Amino acid sequence: MAGFPPPGATILGDAAAGKKIDEVGKKKVDYFNLPCPIPFEELQREAIMSLKPELFEGMRFDFTKGLNPKFSLSHSVFMGPMELPSQGAETLKIPTAHYEFGANFIDPKLMLIGRVLTDGRLTARVKCDLTDDLSLKANAQLSNEPNMSHGMVNFDYKGKDYRTQLQLGDGSLFGASYIQSITPHLSMGGEVFWAGQHLKSGVGYAARYENDKMVATGQVASTGMVAMSYVQKVSEKVSLATDFMYNYLSRDVTASVGYDYILRQARLRGKLDSNGCASAFLEERLNMGLNFVLSAEIDHKKSDYKFGFGLTVG
């Protein structure tokens, strides 16, 4: 850069002078080339991954067998108490055991995941890229009992620096969401939904600010929900997360703090809640393809203690 004459000195023009200011001076944000934002439903994904692991109670064994790089079958056995919704303060638990068979086909353009339980319930997920920007997602839970089946279809369109989604569900559920990148670090969006069967409708807004070390999100909805989350990456292996949820209609508050240790052979996530609930989840890699899982959740307010262990193969 030393050999160049100072900007404005030549007759050659504004274009050259402008480019030099861009290179030499501070980095100028190019507002026409913003990155594509995260999809609206995944706005809080770092916080959800750190604070809400899949806690379970009982014994779990998962075996995944790959026949192909794209096609695999999975067998899963679960034995343990299942919680029933109960009106009183006591938790009602019934010991159950089930076997679940699943088939996955994962292709860059088409993804099909199906799981069926011993009582006949089917969970199906389909994701198909219709074009480069438009993709179709569908998921359904079908069961043999009448009126217990649900399905939902999403159409996602990805623009240059925005994403939109249209959602159609059974029971005349309609939803639409839009999220836009405002700066390279900040993105904001909104969503609308209308539930025909319950005659409810709502509007929500969300914002997400992220940089290399942290992610902060905030969400407000007309259903009364206010949710904020903050995740800080303290080092390569450790991140801390905190979450705050407030319902201004029912005056319900929940705040939680948690940590997420991603080590070479293990992943440990722990959380402490304002409802008096402490939980931890450990996934340890014993060998190539063999993972050992431990889950614990202690609810002091309800005196409910849940411990689970499991093995994941493949």
Add this chain to the structure above:
Amino acid sequence: MASRISLKPSSGNNKGANGAAERSTVQVLKEWSAWSLEKSKVIAHYGFIPLIIVIGMNSEPKPQLYQLLSPI
């Protein structure tokens, strides 16, 4: 409103072209769509996992049939 006093259709659907005595086209359409929704739900329930297995067994590299059942 004087002409509408007699004969209210029992099904409550006034949009059909025909009168109260015959089933209107909209009603027939509704019945067919409900029937087809029921049938497609049953087809999806029984056929989704076999569909995934058929698509998977025909993808490259083709796996062998015994690999479906053996635990190796």
